[in-house]
Amino acid sequence: MNLPLFSEVGSQTVLVVDDQPVNLKILGQALSKDYQVLLASSGEQALRMARDQLPDLILLDIIMKDMDGYQACRQLKSDPLTQNIPIIFSTAMDSVEDEVRGLEEGATDYITKPFNVALVLARVRNQLQLKKKTDLLERLVSLDGLTEIPNRRYFEQRLEEEWRRAERGEECLCLAMADIDAFKQFNDNYGHGAGDLCLQKVARCLSSNAQRSGDLVARYGGEEFAVLLPATDLDAGRLVVERLRQSVEDLAIPHRFSPVTDVVTLSVGLACIRVSLDMEKERLWKEADKQLYGAKQAGRNRVHTAWLHC
Ligand SMILES: [Mg+2]
Numbered sequence: 001m002n003l004p005l006f007s008e009v010g011s012q013t014v015l016v017v018d019d020q021p022v023n024l025k026i027l028g029q030a031l032s033k034d035y036q037v038l039l040a041s042s043g044e045q046a047l048r049m050a051r052d053q054l055p056d057l058i059l060l061d062i063i064m065k066d067m068d069g070y071q072a073c074r075q076l077k078s079d080p081l082t083q084n085i086p087i088i089f090s091t092a093m094d095s096v097e098d099e100v101r102g103l104e105e106g107a108t109d110y111i112t113k114p115f116n117v118a119l120v121l122a123r124v125r126n127q128l129q130l131k132k133k134t135d136l137l138e139r140l141v142s143l144d145g146l147t148e149i150p151n152r153r154y155f156e157q158r159l160e161e162e163w164r165r166a167e168r169g170e171e172c173l174c175l176a177m178a179d180i181d182a183f184k185q186f187n188d189n190y191g192h193g194a195g196d197l198c199l200q201k202v203a204r205c206l207s208s209n210a211q212r213s214g215d216l217v218a219r220y221g222g223e224e225f226a227v228l229l230p231a232t233d234l235d236a237g238r239l240v241v242e243r244l245r246q247s248v249e250d251l252a253i254p255h256r257f258s259p260v261t262d263v264v265t266l267s268v269g270l271a272c273i274r275v276s277l278d279m280e281k282e283r284l285w286k287e288a289d290k291q292l293y294g295a296k297q298a299g300r301n302r303v304h305t306a307w308l309h310c
Pocket residue numbers: 018019020061062063064
């Protein structure tokens with residue numbers, strides 16, 4: 001299973017942001033006994049590290065040169081990739097107004113300097129325990145109950161994120177729709193129990209054959225699967241989905257009632273686009289669907305692809 005947004009149990013990461021090296025040192029040492037620690041000395045560096053490493057918690061200094069903690073917090077909260085990372089503000093200021101403002105900006109807690117290390121550790125521990133529970137719930141609502149691979153909800157969320165990322169870098173993005181051939185005949189003849197087992201096998205097979213980090217296979221509905229390949233051009237995308245198609249055929253699940261061949265097969269429609277501003281995601285969906293329809297019409301058990309021009 002491939003849900004990269006979720007941290008593994010026992011390896012929680014804390015990003016400490018402070019423009020004073022001595023504060024980074026104190027907090028870094030205190031936290032590194034129990035957690036992976038990342039250190040950033042400016043708001044800009046913090047935003048970069050947060051996006052790249054997706055820490056489980058951010059300790060954020062308020063008063064910093066260039067970008068202050070409030071600004072950094074606002075940016076983290078407006079980015080879908082980082083908006084769910086809890087933030088604890090740390091600052092020398094201890095007025096009630098500052099604390100209120102910090103919480104209104106979206107911070108979950110507040111610590112004041114000079115640090116009481118035991119208090120910092122206790123607050124960090126509380127937030128990380130909450131984060132673990134939130135992640136677990138998030139994981140449960142993101143999985144398809146039958147096949148235990150990501151569901152449509154999670155897929156659409158990830159597509160949104162990857163689309164924005166691709167927009168910034170004007171990168172290529174591939175989207176594929178895949179459909180088990182003659183699945184109705186499979187269900188009608190072998191029964192729904194066998195149908196469910198078939199879906200589970202195909203799902204597991206697709207998941208384990210989309211191996212590059214960032215690649216995502218989800219159950220989109222019924223016998224339909226969606227595949228997202230970020231930072232991938234048409235040629236590379238075609239290779240990946242052709243391997244997926246072949247891997248399902250190689251499972252050799254008997255299907256005597258298929259008009260294609262005597263095993264379960266997959267038809268795939270792939271669309272690739274170089275994403276830039278003002279482009280509509282819906283075009284990519286429509287094209288992938290159109291290609292899937294074409295693959296079905298042409299005899300099934302095949303991949304049809306299209307490059308979308310701007
Ligand atoms: Mg400071």
